[in-house]
Amino acid sequence: MIDIQNVSKRYGDAVAVQDLSLTIPRGEFTVLIGGSGSGKSTTLKMINRLIEHDSGRILFNGEEIRRFRPEEIRRRMGYAIQSTGLFPHWTVGRNIATVPQLLGWPAARIAARVDELLHLLGLPPDEFRERRPHQLSGGQQQRVGVARALAADPEVLLMDEPFGALDPITRGALQEEMRRVHRRSGKTIVLVTHDIDEALGLATRLVLLDQGRIVQAGTPAELLTRPANDFVRDFLGRSERGIKLLGLQTVASRLRPGETAEGEPLQAEGSLREALSQFVAHGSERLPVVDAHGRPAGALHFADLLRPAA
Amino acid sequence: MNRPRGAALPWPAAGDRRARGGLAAAPNRVLLVLVLASAAAAFGLPLLTQAPNRLVTGTGIGLGALLHGPRLALLLPAAALLWSVFLRPGRVQLLWTAGWASAWLAGLVALAGSHAAAVDSGRTSFGGGFWVLAVLAWLIAADAVQRLRPGVLARTLGLAAVLSPVVVLALSGALDGLSLFKEYANRQEVFDAALGRHLQIVGLTLAATLLLGVPLGVLAHRRPAFGGPLVALLNIVQTVPSIALFGLLMAPLAALALAWPGLGIGGVGLAPAVVALTLYSLLPVVQGTLTGLRELPPAVLEAAIGMGLTPRQVFWRVEVPLALPLLLSALRLTTVQAIGLAVVAALIGAGGLGAIVFQGLLSSAIDLVLLGVLPVVAFAVVADAVFALLGAWVQRTRP
DSSP states (O other): OEEEEEEEEEETTEEEEEEEEEEEOTTOEEEEEOSTTSSHHHHHHHHTTSSOOSEEEEEETTEEGGGSOHHHHHHTEEEEETTOOOOTTSOHHHHHTHHHHHTTOOHHHHHHHHHHHHHHTTOOHHHHTTOOGGGSOHHHHHHHHHHHHHTTOOSEEEEESTTTTSOHHHHHHHHHHHHHHHHHHOOEEEEEESOHHHHHHHOSEEEEEETTEEEEEEOHHHHHHSOSSHHHHHHTOGGGHHHHHHHTSBGGGGOEETOOOOSSOEETTSBHHHHHHHHHHHTOSEEEEEOTTSOEEEEEEGGGGGSOOO | OOOOTTOOSOOOOGGGOOOBTTBOSSOOHHHHHHHHHHHHHHHHSOSEEEESSSSSOOEEEOHHHHOOGGGGGGHHHHHHHHHHTTBOSSHHHHHHHHHHHHHHHHHHHHHHHHHHHHHOSSEEEEOHHHHHHHHHHHHHHHHHHHHTOOOHHHHHHHHHHHHHHHHHHHHHTTTTTBHHHHHHHHTHHHHHHHHHHHHHHHHHHHHHHHHHHHHHHHHHHHOHHHHHHHHHHHHHHHHSOHHHHHHHHHHHHHHHHHHOGGGOOOSSSHHHHHHHHHHHHHHHHHHHHHHHHHTSOHHHHHHHHHTTOOHHHIIIIIIHHHHHHHHHHHHHHHHHHHHHHHHHGGGGTOOSHHHHHHHHHHTTOHHHHHHHHHHHHHHHHHHHHHHHHHHHHHTTTOO
């Protein structure tokens, strides 16, 4: 979908991105992660030409992005940023309609799309359509920001630390929302963050950057189980690596169907990290598991946490 | 006028309100001072002056000598205002105060008109006492309206309502005996022409300021290397006294007129007046535009560009609407300034209400000066209110 080939970007003497090559496959949720100055935001902004790269090539669907007018390529890629950048003088509805309007959609189609997106992001359309951005909470503003980025059904969604300014609970809810959006739409998403837990929770592909170069790229599990070097190990949290790994897997993946056990039940859709916490908290080695409807599904043994996935 | 909400004049603290029978233990101090000053002015200064003709200094007539018969009704608003000092603070007291201040002001004006009509010879003019009382009455009313914490529209309408009885009196012919109105009757045509010219000068200045100032402000924003020197230059222009600037423009404009007679401009008259006033107006408008654009949240611009708005769309759909409130407040400033400065432009033959003012000054006819000055003040107040309303309207949906 997007092919970054040997791209570099410098500001005066400072190198922001150095000879970086990265393929972003269609339908993947790619998370670029790194500390400040790692070049992750620069890389993202070079994709929609908010920043022009100095050398190398960036291909979008096989075509060099410089062949397009910048506006054209940007309208085909949704864009959401940390401080939302909602237009304060427009209603929520008009904000979301920005790109469809630029593309000249008929009014009825725009109106339907706005309502659909408000609904998708958990904002009742009749209540929120006519509100102004300043009348919304931070989390609601960011939902509108995401809805606006998705409005014209873009081929790619670019997100620059979209949840960085939110409180942990709101952030968690929006991350869940993004997972759902990705599952339902299968859209190609590129997200920049410095929060490793956010990255592990969202990414299907994780790209760790440092000083303008890629240190390691792969699935979250690959980075956790086979870190390329000490930098990766440190970044992922040396002592918590095992716990983070458990966070990537569901109880359902280790479930012993049909078995029963005593105690407070675990959710089959919950992560093994939560299960570990329950085992320790209850001082128990076996706990029952229930499915999404609360029906008994089986049991999980403490030792199952160490067993490779079935 | 633009006192931020919440920073209102000192209310008596809540604990001071030991309200019994509607009376406040701690009276409103501002109102008390204004009422006491009014009482002093009413007794100490002549309300009107009476002179046989324009050249002789008139003799003063105090309020006491004027009050008899039905005119004693004027004591009613005076007593009501005095009473309002001791009323319990609140909406009712404020409306009561504003209403009676308006009645008091109208009563004073009506009294003057009635006296002038009764004398029917010589010149009856407003004296020092009248002006002091009128200003104090206005302050009492404006303070009361302000304390009601109205929105911009409500405040404008409220202040207009306070003044409306005086306007009705002036239009009804009840004041025609006053020398000010006699001067107007004598020179109605001159006055109308001067007013028209004044409007023309201000209108042309406003148009030229918009056409030049806004693009210059945008340019200064986009090219800081150009913006710095431009603002510095306009700052220097601001410091040149208006009369000197008018003079300085005479020579180049006269030369221009000689070179291209077809332009219809000259070294004196309308052209230098509009050019000079425009030069004065440019700084606030350039700076207002510049600041309005500069203070846009960077995230809003990044989002706009990132979503694929063209530079032109970013400008018209995002930058202009968001910078508009600051531009409007700059225009409000320059318009009021231009209305006042246009008076001076009469000295270089531009005409306008200034011509009447200077004619009055040269012939020591204070009424004639007033005939020129009062419309200028009224014009400025109205322009200020119009821009305030416009500003509130474009901001109606903002935080």
